[in-house]
Amino acid sequence: SQQGEEDPQALSIQEGENATMNCSYKTSINNLQWYRQNSGRGLVHLILIRSNEREKHSGRLRVTLDTSKKSSSLLITASRAADTASYFCATEIRNTDKLIFGTGTRLQVFP
Amino acid sequence: SAVISQKPSRDICQRGTSLTIQCQVDSQVTMMFWYRQQPGQSLTLIATANQGSEATYESGFVIDKFPISRPNLTFSTLTVSNMSPEDSSIYLCSATDRTGELFFGEGSRLTVL
Numbered sequence: 413s414q415q416g417e418e419d420p421q422a423l424s425i426q427e428g429e430n431a432t433m434n435c436s437y438k439t440s441i442n443n444l445q446w447y448r449q450n451s452g453r454g455l456v457h458l459i460l461i462r463s464n465e466r467e468k469h470s471g472r473l474r475v476t477l478d479t480s481k482k483s484s485s486l487l488i489t490a491s492r493a494a495d496t497a498s499y500f501c502a503t504e505i506r507n508t509d510k511l512i513f514g515t516g517t518r519l520q521v522f523p
Numbered sequence: 524s525a526v527i528s529q530k531p532s533r534d535i536c537q538r539g540t541s542l543t544i545q546c547q548v549d550s551q552v553t554m555m556f557w558y559r560q561q562p563g564q565s566l567t568l569i570a571t572a573n574q575g576s577e578a579t580y581e582s583g584f585v586i587d588k589f590p591i592s593r594p595n596l597t598f599s600t601l602t603v604s605n606m607s608p609e610d611s612s613i614y615l616c617s618a619t620d621r622t623g624e625l626f627f628g629e630g631s632r633l634t635v636l
């Protein structure tokens with residue numbers, strides 16, 4: 413079963429613009445992670461934010477977490493055509509080691 | 524970070540046959556999992572591969588259909604049994620290290636005719 417719902421399902425922007433993707437989840441978590449998947453390829457881990465953290469940065473990525481609203485957002489600043497991919501949030505369920513994935517956002521960045 | 528190798532990377536199978544996918548990790552990891560990703564969809568957790576004991580299956584997945592082995596800390600297999608076209612999917616092996624980060628193999632793309 414899927415824990416996370418992401419929106420938008422698809423996002424198209426121009427190079428240089430920022431891209432924001434949102435993730436909502438249902439149960440208590442240990443942490444929330446964001447992954448990227450290029451078409452037909454495996455997943456690449458982008459960033460992990462723990463349940464006691466509110467914001468985290470990594471390069472052009474900024475992740476926020478609001479546990480009271482059970483939601484997270486991923487911001488990609490100054491997007492590039494190479495950022496075109498599907499992005500998934502995944503939540504590690506509290507008191508388990510299981511990672512449950514959201515529905516994903518397909519990002520298209522036009523040069 | 525762990526490097527995960529899966530084989531086969533892809534296969535075309537006949538209805539009613541079974542296929543075993545192998546997953547090898549290059550370092551000792553704490554947990555290993557198997558996911559399925561149907562075309563255009565997100566990842567669905569099939570089961571947690573437990574070392575030396577029966578796997579823990581998620582709702583909707585059963586051992587008879589998806590037998591899993593994990594004889595040691597770095598190796599696991601997933602068998603897709605009695606395949607039907609609905610089993611056409613990408614099957615992904617994953618593992619966590621002590622930080623909790625989940626690493627993925629490149630996946631095994633199965634097409635069932």
